[in-house]
Amino acid sequence: xxxxxxxxxxxxxxxxxxxxQVTEKVIKAxxxxxxxxxxxxAMGRNGDPYAxxxxxxxxxxxxxxxxxxxxxxLMSCGxxxxxxxxxxxxxxxxxxxxxxxxxQARIITDNNYNDARIQRIDxxxxxxxxxxxxxxxxxxxxxxxEDGNITTLGRGGSDTxxxxxxxxxxxxxxxxxxDVEGVMTADPRIVNDAKILDVVTYNEICQLAQQGAKVIHSxxxxxAMQKNIPLRVRCTFSEGEGTLVTSYGEVLELGxxxxxxxxxxxxxxxxxxxxxxxxxxxxxKETEMKVFKAMALGNISVDFINVYPEAIVxxxxxxxxxxxxxxxxxxxxKPQLIPNCAKVSAVGAGMTGIPGVMASIVEALTKEGVxxxxxxxxxxxxxxxxxxxxxxxxxxxxxxxFNLNI
Ligand code: ADP
Ligand code: MG
Numbered sequence: 137x138x139x140x141x142x143x144x145x146x147x148x149x150x151x152x153x154x155x156x157q158v159t160e161k162v163i164k165a166x167x168x169x170x171x172x173x174x175x176x177x178a179m180g181r182n183g184d185p186y187a188x189x190x191x192x193x194x195x196x197x198x199x200x201x202x203x204x205x206x207x208x209x210l211m212s213c214g215x216x217x218x219x220x221x222x223x224x225x226x227x228x229x230x231x232x233x234x235x236x237x238x239x240q241a242r243i244i245t246d247n248n249y250n251d252a253r254i255q256r257i258d259x260x261x262x263x264x265x266x267x268x269x270x271x272x273x274x275x276x277x278x279x280x281x282e283d284g285n286i287t288t289l290g291r292g293g294s295d296t297x298x299x300x301x302x303x304x305x306x307x308x309x310x311x312x313x314x315d316v317e318g319v320m321t322a323d324p325r326i327v328n329d330a331k332i333l334d335v336v337t338y339n340e341i342c343q344l345a346q347q348g349a350k351v352i353h354s355x356x357x358x359x360a361m362q363k364n365i366p367l368r369v370r371c372t373f374s375e376g377e378g379t380l381v382t383s384y385g386e387v388l389e390l391g392x393x394x395x396x397x398x399x400x401x402x403x404x405x406x407x408x409x410x411x412x413x414x415x416x417x418x419x420x421k422e423t424e425m426k427v428f429k430a431m432a433l434g435n436i437s438v439d440f441i442n443v444y445p446e447a448i449v450x451x452x453x454x455x456x457x458x459x460x461x462x463x464x465x466x467x468x469x470k471p472q473l474i475p476n477c478a479k480v481s482a483v484g485a486g487m488t489g490i491p492g493v494m495a496s497i498v499e500a501l502t503k504e505g506v507x508x509x510x511x512x513x514x515x516x517x518x519x520x521x522x523x524x525x526x527x528x529x530x531x532x533x534x535x536x537x538f539n540l541n542i
Contacts, residue, residue, distance in 0.1 A: 137266060139307045140170040143177075143276065143298035146187065147315040148372035149218050150180035157372055159225040161313065162271060166231065170308070171266040173301055175276045176222055177294040178214025188214040204249035208288045211250075212238070215275035215294070222273050233271040236261065238278025239286060243297065245279030251290035252279050254359075257304035274301060292345075292353020299356035302365040310365055312352055313372040318379035319344065319351055321540040322401045326531050329541040333399065335380045335387050340399045340485055341367075343516055347481040348402035357381065397493060398484035398538040403531050405524055407439075408457035409474040409509055412448045412464070424448055426467065434463050440479060440521060442510055449510055451477070451521065477509060478527035481519045482534055488515045500537035506530050 142165060144158050165172045182189035188211050195202055195210055202210065219235035226233035241262055245252035265272045276294025279287045289296050295312060302310035319341060320330040336344075338361035345354035352369055360367050360381070370378030412423060424443055431438050431452070436459060440451040452460050457475050464471045487493050494511075497518055501508055506529060510521035522530050535541060 137171050137263075138169060139173065139266065139305045140165050141173045141175060141298050141302045141305065141307045141310040143175040143294055143310065143312050144372060145294065145312075145314045146177040146180055148313055149176060149178075149221075150184060154372070155221060155225055158222065158313070159229060161372060162222075162226065163229060163231060165311075166271060172271045173262060173266070173305065173307070174222065174271065174273045175294055175298040175301065176215060176218040176273060177276050179218050179221070186214050186217045205285060208249045208252075209286050211288045212275070212278045212286050215277050219273045219275045226271055226273075231271055232269060233273060234265055235273040235275065236265075237275050237286075238297065239280035239284075241272075241274045241301075243274075243279045243300070245281060245287045245289070247281045247285065247287065249285075249287055252281075252287035254279060254289070254296065254300050257300055259301075259304045262301070262305065290355075292350070292356060295353040295356035296359065299359040299365070299367065302367075303359055303363045306363075307365060310360060310367045311378075312356075312367060312369045314351060314369065315372065316351060317371045317374065317376050318369045319349065319381070320400070322531055322535045323349065323403065326403070326528050327401070327535045327541070330535065331541060332376075333379050334377070335382065335390060336399065337384045337387055337485070338381060339384070339516075340483070341381050343483045343485075344400050344402055347483055347517060347519070348404040348479070349400065352381075396484060397486045397490050398482050398540065399486070400483055401531050401534045401538075401540065402481045402483060403478055403527055405476075405478040405527055406454045407451045407477045407479055407521070408454050408460070409449065409451050409477050409521060410457075410460060410464070411472045411474075412469055413472070414446050414448075423469070427464070427469070430463050430467060431460065434459060436460050436463075440510060440512065440519060442512060451479070451510075474509065474523070476524035477521050478524050478530075479519055479521055480527060480530045480534065481517050482538065483517050485516050487518070494518055496537055497534060500533045501530055504529050504533045506533070 178188045180187040223233045223235045242258035276297040318332040322330040324330045342357045367381040438450045442449045506526040
């Protein structure tokens with residue numbers, strides 16, 4: 137059976153005319169001889185009637201503390217509504233279609249509500265419908281525990297559903313449809329001459345996604361990579377080929393060996409920098425241990441950790457900045473906080489061993505008058521922390537510095 141999985145994000149489903157375009161994409165895949173499984177997100181963005189954030193905000197108006205289990209039940213509604221709408225559209229054009237929730241599609245997860253992990257998928261129900269020539273619409277982002285409780289898969293959950301179904305069904309390809317032409321060298325909302333990347337490796341896209349390129353979630357890429365299922369990131373509103381995501385070997389076979397030290401520039405805003413100076417706390421080693429233990433106990437994820445002889449520096453999300461400050465002050469520390477920072481990264485597997493990449497980044501940012509608050513590098517990524525107001529300027533400058541618009 138030649139199976140394709142197509143995933144449509146919220147922006148692709150936000151209005152009747154957009155949903156018609158989605159329907160056409162599905163019908164086209166069927167006409168090409170594919171057995172088609174479609175994964176849908178909730179429709180639209182916060183403020184739109186059935187978008188997930190809209191539902192959560194409405195519920196929180198009554199009482200802000202929604203239990204995790206009930207929150208998952210609420211959060212899974214948006215996808216179910218999308219699924220029914222799409223089936224209705226497909227029926228209208230004379231195609232047999234059925235919608236399955238995550239639970240009905242037998243997507244079994246752990247019971248970590250709000251951010252559950254898929255443990256296994258039993259594809260029998262889906263395969264039965266495909267054999268009977270149905271188009272199968274599966275609601276993204278949802279799972280079910282062994283004992284029948286509904287869970288959701290966390291940020292980018294519909295991408296994860298699509299990739300996991302691709303693996304379980306041994307699909308020819310998983311198409312991630314969205315509102316841009318493909319994976320680009322930077323967020324096109326910031327850099328208007330960002331270029332589409334024709335082919336990227338799983339590793340490259342994973343790095344880009346982890347560092348802020350929200351076009352696809354890194355967990356989805358990791359899942360597809362395990363079984364070598366090719367992904368394509370494509371636009372719902374055009375006929376473009378989009379970006380093929382595949383293994384390094386496959387990329388070489390396609391004859392694409394373009395040497396690129398940097399694949400793309402990414403950004404993550406809403407970050408608070410926390411600095412603890414050692415002159416205030418002479419025993420830095422012990423301080424370090426205490427600080428990170430306290431953050432873990434407070435359930436605060438930390439990122440971008442630099443430990444110098446003079447200071448411990450790290451970042452947290454803006455939302456938990458106040459909480460982190462409270463914890464540290466209660467422990468007797470005098471931390472310095474800079475809220476509203478942004479992490480800007482240059483990502484590229486090809487930068488390994490090429491001298492001067494960091495120097496080039498510093499030069500580009502300094503020329504723009506951007507102050508680098510913190511930096512770090514690995515074989516494939518260079519990170520800089522800048523003030524939030526410098527984020528867009530920094531992304532643009534780095535994109536230009538590495539000639540990514542050419
Ligand atoms: P969907 O609703 O389809 O899941 P998302 O909003 O999650 O869509 O992801 C698509 C958005 O990702 C685009 O609108 C774009 O602004 C943003 N984006 C960020 N970085 C990149 C990048 N490097 N390439 C493409 N899109 C990007
Ligand atoms: Mg998305």
